Amino acid sequence: MTFEQVKEILTDRCGLPSAPVTPDAPLASAGVDSMALVMLSLHLEDRFGVEISEDQLSTATCVDDMAKLISRYAVSR
């Protein structure tokens, strides 16, 4: 999954403001709070069949890192 795809979910589906969601932004700086992680997890499971919990997503250091993490889960499923 690309950074652009993750950003689209975070902004269009999770309602986060777009500007702070940059590839290098740490999750907190990007506005990705715990509820956004839950929403992202639910969307990934419902729309892409990727099961990754909010706790697992929260280990990412930045948004781009989170996109790579999701990609690894998508490949391994």
Added chain:
Amino acid sequence: MTDTPCAPDRGRGAAAVLTGLGAWLPPRRVPNSELCNRIDSSDQWIRERIGIAERRFAEPHVATGDMAVEAGARAMASAGIGAVDALVLASNTPDRPCPATAPWVAHRLGLPAVAAFDVMAGCSGFVYACTVAAGLIASGTARRVLVIGAETMTALVNPLDRATAPIFGDGAGAAVLEAGAPHAEGALGPVVWGSDGSLSDAISVPAGGARGRHRRNRTAPEEHFVHMSGNEVFRHAVRRMTAAARHAAAEAGWVLGDVDRLIAHQANQRITATVADLLEIPAARVPSNIEQVGNTAAASVPLLLAHAADQGELKPGHRVLLVAFGSGLAWAATTLVWPAGLSARLS
């Protein structure tokens, strides 16, 4: 998984038809700015993260029963009736631990000797109470039932708790259900409901019940307030509401694209938006009043129905999908086709 369909319209008697709607809100508006200092939050954060701008607080002398009387009277006026066979009050904040509040409400409404009882099913309470009323009607036990959802959430909310203080508000909504034909407009469709008691601690008031009776003198004041595990609740709310709504629509013979309006318990705007998104119901078909009234628990669904009807967002013939979720955990969903000639009474 305990999504159990309950189908009151499958030939076992009359259907419960919505014929009246009423609502009442305490006049005191409490904007975010009034809460922010004591919970270290901001108006912007509460608006963006919860979707609430203000909520209503009942004055100290006003309790759940008083608000239920106001909403109930308006619902009966909306239906053009002066009597019912039963009154069911959904609430998590009864006036007292004992007795039930409903008989007092019936007394105050001038409904002497009517069957009246409380239902506690968290924020799903109103849909649960409607399901009970539909059962009473289907069995022939009652032909006309007043169902009220009323809450004094300020009785349970710790004003210093950042996790709950911005969310909840007080208010009441009510509906009249009357016996009618199963496929009449306004008839409640099959109900999908369920519970998961393994998560009873996710939203709870630890003290004040029978379980803590031996340590009554040692409970901390905070134990008498509602506690909520936000993320856990959020995840389960979205999953359960989405599944129950899908199931209820299917039981009614609808595809989700048929749904004209989704009436979802107003827990948090992000929950509602996520549920609607997963159901692929466009935002324009999802009325909301959480910005103005907050989360009013069991009063939420009837308040939203009344407000949406009053604002013309619910039109005759609309296919309406109701869904709720809350403490218990408990959830419920059902359907109805919006009836013509129903005018909600808000004053």
